[in-house]
Amino acid sequence: MTPESIKNEANESMDKAVDHLRKELRGIRTGRASTALVDFVKVDYYGSMQDLKNLAATSTPEATQILIQPFDPSAVQAIKKGIEEANIGLTPNVDGKVIRISVPALSTDRRKQLAAQVKKLGEDAKVSARNVRRDANKHADQLAKDKDAHLSEDQISDLKDEIQNLIKKHEAEIEELVSKKTTEVLEV
Numbered sequence: 001m002t003p004e005s006i007k008n009e010a011n012e013s014m015d016k017a018v019d020h021l022r023k024e025l026r027g028i029r030t031g032r033a034s035t036a037l038v039d040f041v042k043v044d045y046y047g048s049m050q051d052l053k054n055l056a057a058t059s060t061p062e063a064t065q066i067l068i069q070p071f072d073p074s075a076v077q078a079i080k081k082g083i084e085e086a087n088i089g090l091t092p093n094v095d096g097k098v099i100r101i102s103v104p105a106l107s108t109d110r111r112k113q114l115a116a117q118v119k120k121l122g123e124d125a126k127v128s129a130r131n132v133r134r135d136a137n138k139h140a141d142q143l144a145k146d147k148d149a150h151l152s153e154d155q156i157s158d159l160k161d162e163i164q165n166l167i168k169k170h171e172a173e174i175e176e177l178v179s180k181k182t183t184e185v186l187e188v
Contacts, residue, residue: 001139003151003159010136010163014129014170021125021177028114028121029089030184033060033103037090038068043082045075055079056099068092068099106185114185122178126171133167 026036035058042049052058056070056079070076076094083092083101092099106114137160143149144156 001143003140003143003155006136006139006143006159007162007166010132011166013132014166017125017128017132018170018173018177020128021121021174024121025118025177025181028118028181028185029103029106030114030181030187032063033066033101035060035066037088037103038066038083038086038101041082041086041088043075043079045078052079052082064103064105066090066101066103068101070097070099073097111186115182118178118181118185122174125174129167129170129174133163136163 026034027040029037035053038058039051039053041052043052043055045055052068055072055075056068059067059069061067068079070079076097076099080092080094080099083090083099090101090103092101140156140159140163143151143159144153
């Protein structure tokens with residue numbers, strides 16, 4: 001491995017941790033309706049489990065309502081059952097060939113629970129990024145021991161400093177995402 005490949009690999013892995021956090025945060029409920037709440041609900045469709053977004057068009061016609069229009073009208077009951085079994089705290093109502101979900105306002109206690117969940121997801125993302133840093137530093141130490149690499153202690157030290165700068169950048173990004181989502185969740 002070269003110092004450049006170690007740095008690039010660490011950066012990619014830390015980016016993946018941040019992207020994963022973004023996806024997780026999309027599924028956390030705020031006071032407003034969001035199609036992300038139901039996009040990844042699993043539905044038993046003709047014997048195979050499918051994500052809801054593959055079976056229906058979802059939209060938010062109002063701030064407190066999610067509208068689900070199945071591509072196959074015969075899947076309405078399967079989708080309704082999938083949403084109920086997902087245990088996301090939402091009750092689907094079948095209205096002919098569409099499903100409507102009213103998103104009730106969150107209580108103060110529930111908002112606090114969700115804010116704590118957001119913070120936990122942020123901490124998990126930071127731990128993941130720190131693990132990447134640890135692994136990158138191990139690779140740097142192996143390079144230092146490798147006689148064929150011909151790298152000075154200063155070059156190894158610079159590499160570790162660059163890895164540390166990467167972690168600082170990604171942790172700041174994680175903090176910003178968590179802060180925004182926490183504000184959204186706590187907003188009445």
